[in-house]
Amino acid sequence: MTVYFIGAGPGDPELLTLKAARLIGECSVCLYAGSLVPEQVVAGAPEGALVMDTAPMTLDETHDQIRQAHEKGQDVARVHSGDPSLYGAIAEQIRRLKADDIDYEIIPGVPAYTAAAAALGQELTIPEVAQSIVLTRMSMKSTSMPAGETLENFARSGTTLAIHLGIRALREIERQLTPFYGADCPLAVIYRVGWPDQQIIRGTLSDIHAKVREAKITRTALILVGPALADSHGFPDSALYDAAKPHVLRPRLKNTLKKT
Numbered sequence: 579m580t581v582y583f584i585g586a587g588p589g590d591p592e593l594l595t596l597k598a599a600r601l602i603g604e605c606s607v608c609l610y611a612g613s614l615v616p617e618q619v620v621a622g623a624p625e626g627a628l629v630m631d632t633a634p635m636t637l638d639e640t641h642d643q644i645r646q647a648h649e650k651g652q653d654v655a656r657v658h659s660g661d662p663s664l665y666g667a668i669a670e671q672i673r674r675l676k677a678d679d680i681d682y683e684i685i686p687g688v689p690a691y692t693a694a695a696a697a698l699g700q701e702l703t704i705p706e707v708a709q710s711i712v713l714t715r716m717s718m719k720s721t722s723m724p725a726g727e728t729l730e731n732f733a734r735s736g737t738t739l740a741i742h743l744g745i746r747a748l749r750e751i752e753r754q755l756t757p758f759y760g761a762d763c764p765l766a767v768i769y770r771v772g773w774p775d776q777q778i779i780r781g782t783l784s785d786i787h788a789k790v791r792e793a794k795i796t797r798t799a800l801i802l803v804g805p806a807l808a809d810s811h812g813f814p815d816s817a818l819y820d821a822a823k824p825h826v827l828r829p830r831l832k833n834t835l836k837k838t
């Protein structure tokens with residue numbers, strides 16, 4: 579018996595990996611986080627499977643279901659939104675599985691920030707503008723952040739920030755980031771990315787709060803901020819395809835340039 583932690587992606591059932599879809603269709607027990615995972619994602623569970631929405635359940639209650647499946651020799655699809663490695667709350671589940679000597683495997687999924695970038699239709703790492711992405715969150719009512727993991731510290735890099743659980747803290751985000759990015763720094767709020775009611779709100783650090791308030795968005799949104807989100811840049815082309823910069827898979831071609 580194995581517990582499969584399955585990354586369901588941000589919401590679009592078609593963003594499931596082939597392996598994730600196969601395992602959901604094979605497991606006798608399917609436990610999914612219904613607040614963030616659409617029912618369509620687990621619609622492929624086999625006939626007669628136990629399919630449970632764990633949103634109203636405690637950690638002990640979900641683990642009890644896993645132990646019952648273990649006693650029956652039934653595989654479990656533990657379906658999480660996005661990718662389980664990022665804010666998946668699987669570490670405490672794995673601790674219990676190890677204590678009970680229950681096998682598990684992690685199946686990666688599409689993280690929300692990559693789906694958000696796709697929805698925006700742009701790259702988040704622009705040559706000489708931003709070459710890193712910081713994935714972070716606001717603490718709010720969640721677990722407090724470790725010392726040193728502050729927006730101010732991350733903002734000093736000037737790179738792209740992907741901020742989770744921050745939609746109700748836009749004023750605080752503006753206050754902390756403006757000294758580093760400037761009031762006109764582009765920002766995008768992507769609400770329920772991959773869902774049928776997905777919304778994208780673009781703005782700047784100085785005006786995004788009013789736009790989000792007008793749209794009445796209060797939860798389930800990702801915030802992307804940084805100069806890479808600007809509509810256009812005078813950035814150079816990547817060296818990846820530069821004919822003047824050969825690499826092992828593309829040796830320099832001789833006599834390709836005409837003499838003038």
